[in-house]
Amino acid sequence: xxxxxxxxxxxxxxxxxxxxxxxxxxxxxxxxxxxxxxxxxxxxxxxxxxxxxxxxxxxxxxxxxxxxxxxxxxxxxxxxxxxxxxxxxxxxxxxxxxxxxxxxxxxxxxxxxxxxxxxxxxxxxxxxxxxxxxxxxxxxxxxxxxxxxxxxxxxxxxxxxxxxxxxxxxxxxxxxxxxxxxxxxxxxxxxxxxxxxxxxxxxxxxxxxxxxxxxxxxxxxxxxxxxxxxxxxxxxxxxxxxxxxxxxxxxxxxxxxxxxxxxxxxxxxxxxxxxxxxxxxxxxxxxxxxxxxxxxxxxxxxxxxxxxxxxxxxxxxxxxxxxxxxxxxxxxxxxxxxxxxxxxxxxxxxxxxxxxxxxxxxxxxxxxxxxxxxxxxxxxxxxxxxxxxxxxxxxxxxxxxxxxxxxxxxxxxxxxxxxxxxxxxxxxxx
Numbered sequence: 001x002x003x004x005x006x007x008x009x010x011x012x013x014x015x016x017x018x019x020x021x022x023x024x025x026x027x028x029x030x031x032x033x034x035x036x037x038x039x040x041x042x043x044x045x046x047x048x049x050x051x052x053x054x055x056x057x058x059x060x061x062x063x064x065x066x067x068x069x070x071x072x073x074x075x076x077x078x079x080x081x082x083x084x085x086x087x088x089x090x091x092x093x094x095x096x097x098x099x100x101x102x103x104x105x106x107x108x109x110x111x112x113x114x115x116x117x118x119x120x121x122x123x124x125x126x127x128x129x130x131x132x133x134x135x136x137x138x139x140x141x142x143x144x145x146x147x148x149x150x151x152x153x154x155x156x157x158x159x160x161x162x163x164x165x166x167x168x169x170x171x172x173x174x175x176x177x178x179x180x181x182x183x184x185x186x187x188x189x190x191x192x193x194x195x196x197x198x199x200x201x202x203x204x205x206x207x208x209x210x211x212x213x214x215x216x217x218x219x220x221x222x223x224x225x226x227x228x229x230x231x232x233x234x235x236x237x238x239x240x241x242x243x244x245x246x247x248x249x250x251x252x253x254x255x256x257x258x259x260x261x262x263x264x265x266x267x268x269x270x271x272x273x274x275x276x277x278x279x280x281x282x283x284x285x286x287x288x289x290x291x292x293x294x295x296x297x298x299x300x301x302x303x304x305x306x307x308x309x310x311x312x313x314x315x316x317x318x319x320x321x322x323x324x325x326x327x328x329x330x331x332x333x334x335x336x337x338x339x340x341x342x343x344x345x346x347x348x349x350x351x352x353x354x355x356x357x358x359x360x361x362x363x364x365x366x367x368x369x370x371x372x373x374x375x376x377x378x379x380x381x382x383x384x385x386x387x388x389x390x391x392x393x394x395x396x397x398x399x400x401x402x403x404x405x406x407x408x409x410x411x412x413x414x415x416x417x418x419x420x421x422x423x424x425x426x427x428x429x430x
Contacts, residue, residue: 023086057097061092061096068109071085090110094140107163113129114126115166118166123174130163133163208350300335316349316354317357322361323360323363333423336398337419340372348374357373367403368420372418376415403421406419
């Protein structure tokens with residue numbers, strides 16, 4: 001079930017209904033005032049009291065009402081036809097009253113329709129609609145003059161000015177909407193890029209740790225293959241297992257990426273097949289992002305013990321200390337915490353030269369603190385080829401979760417990595 005907030009009532013009313021309501025109110029008001037109500041002293045040049053006495057005038061007015069109803073109903077689906085009926089209905093209404101010019105208030109319905117067209121349709125379509133609205137004014141005047149009636153321009157210039165203003169307002173709304181859509185598209189593209197970078201960091205973390213384990217096990221097997229074939233065989237089995245697990249993880253991630261690309265391409269094709277109203281309908285159900293639902297690895301602090309056991313078996317003893325009450329964490333925070341520990345332990349294995357390290361995980365009421373400390377001498381002088389993406393990745397992970405991260409030499413020797421991850425307010429503490 002959708003949880004999207006419903007639009008306000010005024011925005012849920014179709015544009016054709018707005019046009020029809022305005023036109024009908026303006027058209028019915030003189031009928032009530034000058035035809036149905038008792039005669040009064042005031043009079044109107046635009047709406048003569050006996051203007052609708054002839055049967056032909058009433059018939060024309062009825063036809064005008066039917067045209068307006070049909071045009072308002074077709075304005076969204078068949079814009080050109082609906083708009084043409086609105087113009088024709090306005091002209092028929094003016095002829096039925098035998099007016100010398102189209103009243104400005106009667107043209108308000110056309111102005112609203114033009115504003116809607118300029119806001120939702122291509123510029124060429126809206127310019128044609130505006131030209132038709134402007135051309136109707138001199139055409140009607142020419143018709144009256146052709147029938148032998150003498151009349152000045154009257155209010156036609158003011159009506160034309162209102163038509164131009166209506167088009168400008170609608171075009172401004174359209175430009176603003178297009179700009180908003182462009183910003184949304186850029187934000188979506190940036191979100192995809194961020195997700196791909198996040199996946200790249202996941203792959204780096206997994207592969208770097210696995211390669212470190214494989215290198216240690218392969219080196220140990222090479223040293224004892226002649227004296228202790230059994231241990232060498234165990235080491236090579238560990239290499240095989242680690243390699244297979246790493247390849248399986250890479251296949252899962254790459255498969256998910258390809259699936260996300262296919263679904264994104266399919267969604268893009270579906271969007272291009274949608275009508276303009278559907279493509280910009282704010283009430284449409286938001287599509288789910290496959291990259292955010294299928295690419296999250298099921299890893300967390302619960303895997304730290306297994307990480308420590310694997311690393312200890314590879315030759316670097318890892319001591320894990322738990323403080324506070326262990327409890328489930330949000331998936332993204334749990335994954336980030338595990339990756340911090342994994343990357344730190346991998347750096348110990350690859351660069352520190354230490355034979356042990358200590359991992360401390362403290363569960364607080366409103367945060368989780370992680371510390372990884374080793375007593376090594378740091379990387380060798382010729383290790384300057386390391387890119388340092390490990391620390392950069394850890395720092396970015398913590399920054400994404402609004403935490404604190406420090407890494408550097410410890411005061412009493414060795415290297416120290418410390419991270420603090422704030423817990424969301426709704427995380428259970430008991």
